[in-house]
Amino acid sequence: MAAEHGAGELVRVVALLGAAVVAVPLFRRLGLGSVLGYLAAGLAIGPFGLAWFTDPAAILHVAELGVVMFLFVVGLEMRPTHLWQLRRQIFLLGGLQVGLAAAAMTGIGLAFGFSPMVSFLGAAGFVLTSTAIVMQVLGERGDIALPHGQKMVSILLFEDLLIVPLLALVAFLAPATGQDGGESRWQAVLLGTGSLVGLVVAGLWLLNPLFRVLARAGARELMTAAALLVVLGAALLMELGGLSMAMGAFLAGVLLSESAFRHQLEADIEPFRGLLLGLFFLAVGMSLDLAVVARDWRLIVVAVPSLMLVKGICIYLVARWLGSGHGEALDRAVLMAQGGEFAFVLFAAAQGGGLLSPGASASLSAIVVLSMVLTPLVVLAARRFMPKPAPDMDGVEAASGLAGSVLLIGFGRFGQVASQSLLARGVDVTIIDTDIEMIRDAADFGFKVYFGDGTRLDVLHASGAGKALAIAVCVDDRRAADRIVELCRSAFPQARLLVRSYDRQHALKLVQAGVDYQVRETFESAVEFGAAALRLLGADAEQAAGIADEVRKLDAERFALELAAGRTDAGRDLLLTNTGEPRMRQTPLVPPRREGQVLNPDEPG
Template sequence: MPHDALTAGLLLLALSVVAVVLVRKVNLPPVLGYLFVGIAVGPHALQWLPDLYMLETLAEIGVVFLLFMIGLEFSLAQFWALRRAVFGLGGTQVLLSVIAAGGAAWFSGIPWSGAIAIGGVLALSSTAIVVKQLIEQIEMHSTHGRLAFAVLLFQDIAVVPFLVLIPILGGGAEGGMAWPLLLAMIKAVVAVTGMLALGHWAIRPIFHAVAAVHSTELFTLTALLVSLSAAWITNLFGLSLALGAFLAGMMLSETEFKHQIEIDVRPFRDILMGLFFISVGAQLDLGEAMSRWGLITILTVGIIIGKAALVAGITRYMGYDKAVATRTGIVLANGGEFGFALLTLAISNHLLTSVEAQPVLAAVIFSMMLAPLLVHANGDIARRLFVKDVLREHVSQRVRLSKAGENLSGHVIFCGYGRIGQNLARFLLQEGIDYVALDAHSGLVKKAWEAGEQVFFGDATHIDMLRAAGLDKARLLVVTIDEPHASERIVRNVHHEAPELPILVRTRSDASMEALENAGATLVLPETLEASMMLSQHMLEFLGVDQEEIHHVIEAARSDHYHQLRGYFHGEDSESLEESERPRLHTVVLDPESRAAGKSIAELGLEQASAVVAAVCRDGVRGELPEGDMVLRVGDGVVLEGSAEAVEYAEELLQTGG
């Protein structure tokens, strides 16, 4: 097989597509598909990867983008609020893990210096796998998700002293340990402080200047430059690349460019993260693993059970309930990608031999392969182990909510209490109408509750929480969260429970309108279309159009499900799959070679393309919704409406006859 870059790239893409499709068909995380591809094509199996170093470099950039986007979800205030978990839970976990794993290695006959290196390797968990899986499961902002992320942050920081310590233990650094470690800590503090200062004073002006150019390409390039530069700076100071990217993302989370940056970076993150998981699988030597399967099995089980028990115990000691402690332990019960770097360094400094390191490497990889399954099942495992505690906590939330709602009648229930929910609540207060709000962000709930507002922590997708909020006595339910799938689930549950209750749903765009209406929503208000309606109303007022006519035009558009607004002309910019399914307008000008010239619209068979003729422009005059018997002529501008695929097919019918 030719080992050129293009062939290798095509091979990885093809195998990844097949593998991910197969694992998704059996409802397993996509990460496993990438890992299996890596095992199959790696240097220890089919040997189809010509340059593993290049793959690992690209994979590490994927981790950089992942942490950069996580930083976009955190503010400095949120990070400061996690300081107890980062340094308390994270610091204790790393210290005790090194002692436990290193002690076990020492008792098994590994020299004490090598045992410390093994302890450092096994103390780490996979930031890439855990964070990606938590995001997919919408658990990143849950209590156990935040605790797990706090520990992962400390582990990234803890890699630095190990990178300094291992050469010292191997005799590669002269003098004692104290000065090199102190120097490393000083460099770390300088790097982090410098990054925060640079982000605070420089990043916003840079993006303001770039945005003023109105170039999508330049904006994307700047986002990539900032994330990679931040990673490079922290790496220059001996810190991990991922930590710098996280700090840069956290700085940008405070700016108005946050959401656009997230959209621009996501495709790079997803592709490179796939390469990361392939590179992890490629390092597994199946032959070696099979020959020492007993030891590797013990090590793998030890990593999973030992780390889960240790993290759960520390979390429980810090005051969290059993269910949260167990879920945090399960999420972190795996080896980490930075462990590979420490193992390589330990071997090069003669602290470990390759024979001693291979079982540890295999156990770490196997634990990472099992990690997506464990993270996916963390809630189910906790519920089975501590069903009484989970039910007790769930019931206590419902009791608190029920007490607030038992005296209410004819009130409004808000599902989501972000900016829109809070604004709506202010109007209700002015009118003296009671309300109850549910939100899953504990920090927001705490602040609103302290301000005397009727806001409670809870997941509105659970119907029993809505029952506790007085669903049977409510006058209206308003869904304001920006999660289409969660909104649809809420609407479906409520419509089944209380079919007569009006349900008002806010959605960012019109893409999910039909799904929400089919689920039972009484009225769906897409922000983009409603903004157009409001601007249209003011525009017509400024132009002196009669108020009655304005009201008629606006209400006609609403009563028609915004039909005349939902199709629009798209530019040349790339778009997502979801956007390609939305209605758009596209004009086809008929020339003498067009098959449609001289035929009526009805003869064209456009219904098979799922597209319609929205208008025909002839001699500068535009006719809306022409009749089917209208005969088209050369020079006519035929305005087609439909999805991207439908419009493309309809254009082919007009020009060539299909």
């Protein structure tokens, strides 16, 4: 019987992992995001799908540890200096957006006939945007480090912080039971305060010494165990004090934010956080009660778009009031108009405290889940009508009427190094790029870089490509490089064309396109790296240089063979002989090192 029970539990684990492994890549491939994949997988295997699981609440209780660990990681990032730098964006922008949206959505709840308490809790849950969805979209677009992305991250940070006082407020508002309700409430307040004080004392005077002792022990698994102990211990302490587990984990993270072990803790927690947070979304998908959706479909069909629309309008108004452009404000409103994962935590706490009935909690949870489901679809639909945000050109000069002996396109790390030889010789170089922040940073170091997209023919003309003796293409985008080569070969035949290639396949394509010179972006540095390794292992400089030259020769031979054969599918850089077989050496370049001996390749093995 025990074996059968164990096998049954293993089947459940396999079902959870299998559903996630199938659904998440599929949804990411469709551009809908991993969170929706988890939600859909949970719905499919839950009690309202294939019914492989009939008690999602039990899974959700365990999976809430994912949210706990997520808040611990958020706390680790909350260094006082970082908070002070972002204080305006976090507290002013975040506070105005949350306050206006919460007030407006509370009014929507009252209009739908809910009580003031249910309306407030529903609005408070819906105002907490899904960090997972927004961060994923920003990451895919590469906008996290940009100014408008940083504003959204700051708002998400404020909302992540807001869950802590909201959970404390729910605990305070929960009705006391029994004849000694007032006394019990005061006892609960004192117990909660004592738990907070105990956690702060432990964080300030016990945690860092503990990690120093474990670090001296040199056992990696002990550090991981200690990290889990801190998170779960803080969560347990807060739960025993009648407060939120998430609050305890967050405070523990804040107390360790200045610790020398912060990055190690984050790395140790991350795998557990990601896995449990995925499990949390699976459990949320299982918890979507389709019977509730069917029962309250009229309310849900009206409430989901109404709340998303009202929240989006509030976000847009706050963004415009604080100086954001129309495109940026509209993008933020569309992307942040949904409810988030912390709403489920808030609703569960409110239901446990008697502030929400099970029916109201189920309806509000269904509304939040459906808003999360709709967000990627709304973002895709809005992208067609959203104006493309114009770059902030403050302090940046666009390319116009320029002329120089060399036009250098792309001023990233490769372009910066390549330009130094030209500038050192006094060559008249015109540099263009599309990265506004990089252009401003380059100006601080004395470089004059103009804003210009090298894939556009009119920009190339304005940048002086028609008079240039040479055009150096240093962009790190293979398609952009191919487009620039095509334009320059047809429109500016007088200029010699030098191009940074991505790999062997790209290099073959560029040579066939007629460029004058191409170099793979990592080949020469890798050859020099190998030669340096030989020298450090005891080879003399002449031998190391000879081996490096042989590597270049073998590569050039293979490259010529592939070029003659018209191949453009060679993606790997292997050393091949003329027969196309890997070259095997009869003796090692450097003999094995004997104990107590300095490595010398000239000695007999």
